[in-house]
Amino acid sequence: MRWSQVFIPTLREVPAEAEAPGHQLLLRAGYIRQVAAGVYAYLYLAQRSFLKITRIIREEMNRIGAQEFYLPALNPAELWKESGRWGVDVMFKFKDRNEHDMCLGITHEEEMTNIARSELRSYKQLPQIWYQIQEKFRDEPRPKSGLLRLRQFNMKDSYSFDLDDAGLDVSYDKHVDAYTRIFTRSGLRFLHVDAYSGMMGGKVSSEFTAPAESGEDWVAQCECGYAANLEKAEGRPVPVEDLPGDAPPEPFATPGLKTIDDLVKATGESPVRMIKTLVYIAESQPVVILLRGDHTLSETKLASVLGTGVFRPATPDEAFQLHGAHLGSLGPVGRKGVKILADSALELRRNMITGANRDDQHLRHVTPGRDFTAQFKDLRVVAEGDLCIRCGNRLRLVRSIELGHVFKLGRRYSETMHATVLDARGQEVPLVMGSYGIGVERILSAAAEQNHDDDGLFLPRAIAPFDVILTAANMDDESLRAAAEKLYSEMCEQSIDVLFDDRQERPGVKFKDADLIGVPYRVTVGKKKLASGLVEVFDRSTKQIQDVKLGEVVGTLRGKYLR
RNA sequence: CGGGGCGUGGCGCAGCCUGGUAGCGCGCUUGCCUUGGGCGCAAGAGGUCCCCGGUUCAAAUCCGGGCGCCCCGACCA
Numbered sequence: 001m002r003w004s005q006v007f008i009p010t011l012r013e014v015p016a017e018a019e020a021p022g023h024q025l026l027l028r029a030g031y032i033r034q035v036a037a038g039v040y041a042y043l044y045l046a047q048r049s050f051l052k053i054t055r056i057i058r059e060e061m062n063r064i065g066a067q068e069f070y071l072p073a074l075n076p077a078e079l080w081k082e083s084g085r086w087g088v089d090v091m092f093k094f095k096d097r098n099e100h101d102m103c104l105g106i107t108h109e110e111e112m113t114n115i116a117r118s119e120l121r122s123y124k125q126l127p128q129i130w131y132q133i134q135e136k137f138r139d140e141p142r143p144k145s146g147l148l149r150l151r152q153f154n155m156k157d158s159y160s161f162d163l164d165d166a167g168l169d170v171s172y173d174k175h176v177d178a179y180t181r182i183f184t185r186s187g188l189r190f191l192h193v194d195a196y197s198g199m200m201g202g203k204v205s206s207e208f209t210a211p212a213e214s215g216e217d218w219v220a221q222c223e224c225g226y227a228a229n230l231e232k233a234e235g236r237p238v239p240v241e242d243l244p245g246d247a248p249p250e251p252f253a254t255p256g257l258k259t260i261d262d263l264v265k266a267t268g269e270s271p272v273r274m275i276k277t278l279v280y281i282a283e284s285q286p287v288v289i290l291l292r293g294d295h296t297l298s299e300t301k302l303a304s305v306l307g308t309g310v311f312r313p314a315t316p317d318e319a320f321q322l323h324g325a326h327l328g329s330l331g332p333v334g335r336k337g338v339k340i341l342a343d344s345a346l347e348l349r350r351n352m353i354t355g356a357n358r359d360d361q362h363l364r365h366v367t368p369g370r371d372f373t374a375q376f377k378d379l380r381v382v383a384e385g386d387l388c389i390r391c392g393n394r395l396r397l398v399r400s401i402e403l404g405h406v407f408k409l410g411r412r413y414s415e416t417m418h419a420t421v422l423d424a425r426g427q428e429v430p431l432v433m434g435s436y437g438i439g440v441e442r443i444l445s446a447a448a449e450q451n452h453d454d455d456g457l458f459l460p461r462a463i464a465p466f467d468v469i470l471t472a473a474n475m476d477d478e479s480l481r482a483a484a485e486k487l488y489s490e491m492c493e494q495s496i497d498v499l500f501d502d503r504q505e506r507p508g509v510k511f512k513d514a515d516l517i518g519v520p521y522r523v524t525v526g527k528k529k530l531a532s533g534l535v536e537v538f539d540r541s542t543k544q545i546q547d548v549k550l551g552e553v554v555g556t557l558r559g560k561y562l563r
Numbered sequence: 564c565g566g567g568g569c570g571u572g573g574c575g576c577a578g579c580c581u582g583g584u585a586g587c588g589c590g591c592u593u594g595c596c597u598u599g600g601g602c603g604c605a606a607g608a609g610g611u612c613c614c615c616g617g618u619u620c621a622a623a624u625c626c627g628g629g630c631g632c633c634c635c636g637a638c639c640a
Contacts, residue, residue, distance in 0.1 A: 012589060012601065013575045017633060037632065088640060106640080141564080141638060149639085216639095474598045508600035515600090526599055 022448030023146030038143025038151030077101030117419035131158030187460020235386030258328030457518030
């Protein structure tokens, strides 16, 4: 392609709408333009990248025997009412001209299951893996960071159908392999992490996630290889040396001290020695939740422990009704007939400080197990520096972009939608399903977030819009121009994926643009070196320059750079 | 859903407080010049000042309502 003939609208300044560096650069480099919040037009460069990305995805999906379908995004309400997901609040819904409820698909479990149930009859037809690459629509409350969270986006989603759990394990493992290959080939730095499976039906799931500052997921990571989404991550607190002695709980006055922070300041004690008492209402039943003073409740983990997503913090009035004291002076000692959940970090601790259930009073010398009984569960969000549950080293927290999610669905959809086959004994059994997604735009986004400097992007070759940019320093210089044209013809003949910057621009402009748009290698034809029969090959990511003889450019590219 | 910010040529911004002529930089067009890091000179084109309503002789500016976009938090099957 000749730059003079294609549309690559680079910008010198950063549009005010963009915050994340990768987003700014994709705009400046002329890849994308915004249409609405979370809705983008993908221009020429972006589309070239997406075609390369989806090609990698297709090759790797096909390799595990997955079959590509193409399903509509426009759906009738019935399908979603049947699966129980019509109520999902991020779904775009509307009525057609006949007043039928319609929606745009947020994903395709329903449609795939619908096909499976009407067509799959026998265990002999299993296993099946069906996938598609299609637009998904989600009316996100907060789209953000360019292509990182969109309202319309492309997802590769696949669905596996097996006879039993063992089969699902195989299909799941195949996807893990395929995803590992896809993200490796895409040139991303990524992690495979344990993930929270959600409330409904899910058992096992994991995420593929790309560490990047602008990511919105937190991942806890250990050098031993353990990595988990913060929603799911477990860690052991660094052991605490408790005060000796076995004195009984003793009240002391804490007038006006409402928060752990207040207590720390007033008493000089570490929050590690305190018990934070929270009151929640779950399915209209009160639950008392205890955490170490410096720890944070994970509502995700709480949902798992409670077995329901229906809960909320109690109002101050409710808390007062239940404890006879106001928020800030609550504690577990003396509470009877109410469910008390304590984070496991409190197990085996002693002589702690907590609220006395009397306003402006706290208790010291409180020992869990002796002074109150509670169920100990993992309830807190892992903190930086906690110890790895596998190896005992310290965990690090990193921000990360979720690229893909693999999920053992089990029978959640097949049972509600009656998707069954006959097994070898002639018994009707529900299909065992898995679902597996990859955000196509997120691969480009993550690559941009991970690979940029002050001058612009340097995308991994596998997903860059071009492999090479051929820059003629001065198109008005006849000999230089002729040499560049000749090189361009050779590259085209040899099927090198090249963008020829043949614009009548000053060299500075061309170099700036070339640095900006993320093409991994630049071949520069300049007057001085051309006089000795040389051109430069410039590696955008390392900034290394190699002089190459005019006649050897294609060979050098093929042999060294584009292997 | 809670909090904050912004909306003025294609992009970045000033002007608004204190009402009266719409301005700067970049980009764009034409000519000359220049050609290894967004060159220089000159002449131009380009604006419903987000929308609707109100106040006023007069509104980008003041008042009311709405819409859009961004950021933080909540949420993210």
